[in-house]
Amino acid sequence: MKIMLDAGHGYNTPGKRSPDGLREYEFNRAVANYARDLFRNYENVTVYFAHSDDRDVPLQERTNRANSLNVDAYVSIHANAFGSGGWTSPSGIETYVYPSRPPVAYQLAQKIQRNLVVETGLPDRGIKTADFHVLRETKMDAVLAECGFLTSKNDIKLLRSEEYRKTVAEAIVKAVADQFNLKRSSNPPPPNTSGLYKVQAGAFQEKKNADDLGAKLRSDGYTPYVYQDNGLYKVQVGAFEKKQNANSLVSKLRSDGYETFIYLD
Template sequence: MRIMLDAGHGYNSPGKRSPDGMREYEFNRAVANYARSFLQNYENVTVYFAHSDDRDVPLQERTDKANRLNVDAYVAIHANAFGSGGWTSPSGIETYVYTSRPPIATQLAQRIQRNLIAETGLPDRGVKTANFHVLRETRMDAVLVECGFMTNREDIKLLRSETYRKTVAEAIVNAVASQFSLKKNSNPNPPSTNGLYKVQAGAFQDKKNADELVEKLKQDGYEPYLFQEDGLYKVQTGAFERKQNADALVSRMRSDGYETFIHLD
């Protein structure tokens, strides 16, 4: 199963921050990172990100990527706000689906909403419909989750908390796993105590060749990074504590035509 996680907005999106300065993207990306980590515990699951830490990815680019990769589910993660910039009273969690209420997306939204309310204890603002771009322009089941109000003095304390961010991610992942009958890895490898398993896709003397590979990998939905070592420009993607997760990425990349190997760093 292919799942796209969308940490809404970006570090520098205008206005997307709490009255005391927390950027919404800080919360959104943390939850997305935790969710990806949890999803790696399930069989045959591939996780993509619609967002980037380098720039605020336009909405059309996010949905085009999801459609091009033909993902099965799209989950947009947000923190809510109310008013014109100061502290306000609205609090709680709400989950959105498109106005046509697609059946599977609606069921997923209901599961996510139930889990989040049960795990966080915040007010239940319900499952709602909206004509949001990421719900309208995606060709797969899509939901958007508002995980608390940045403009509420109590909610913002939670939104800043790593414990709360992890709880939100786990509640979302448990709902996804239940909705799509995902199976836990039956024989998970123990975490590596020596470093992280990284997948290398190429090593070049000419940086131009490395840059071209990075761009191609991005177009295919991967998240590569480039660094220089031993006189070579190396392109890697993924960093895993468990080797079987790196093995799964190698298998997928090889099926896409890439020559890869696993590097323990």
């Protein structure tokens, strides 16, 4: 069984954030990471990511990769939004399939929707159809889950919570396992606990841009370092064993006007 997890958008995608600054991608990628780890508990399952922490991967590239890998299921993870930028009232969970309602994809959407509503306690907004690229251009069964509203003062508290992100991942994995009759491994690998929470302030094609950002950070009293990874020059400001320490640094950086995000490496 090959599964493509798609954390929607990228950490620098314009507009994809809550009124108080939570980037949608931060939530999406965290759920994808937790789901990948949970899938390690099942036999003969390979998980691929459609997204990247380095850039906002174009939709065509995401679906092309899924098709070329011939994956069996494509699950796109998102957080919803309503209105033009401020806090609004809509709240809850909704799951999308392509308008033709492919039978297996629709069944998977039903299971994901049901699990998410039961496990999160958020309102059930139902299963909907949409001509989204990731649903239209994928050759395999594909669904897109909207796991709460960035523009809801109620939902945003949950979307920021690591416990909620784990709950969402568990609900999605449980639905996929049920739909495709995945068998639990009798000897699952241990969870990956060796990573650090790293704070990244930028990623650039040109080294000069990374160096300029590093110099600005140093002038503001931070200790960044610039390194090259996968063809990009990245600016990292800290690495921590505890996420709350990374969160504290991010809060300070954002108060100083820097756009940053946390990733687990």
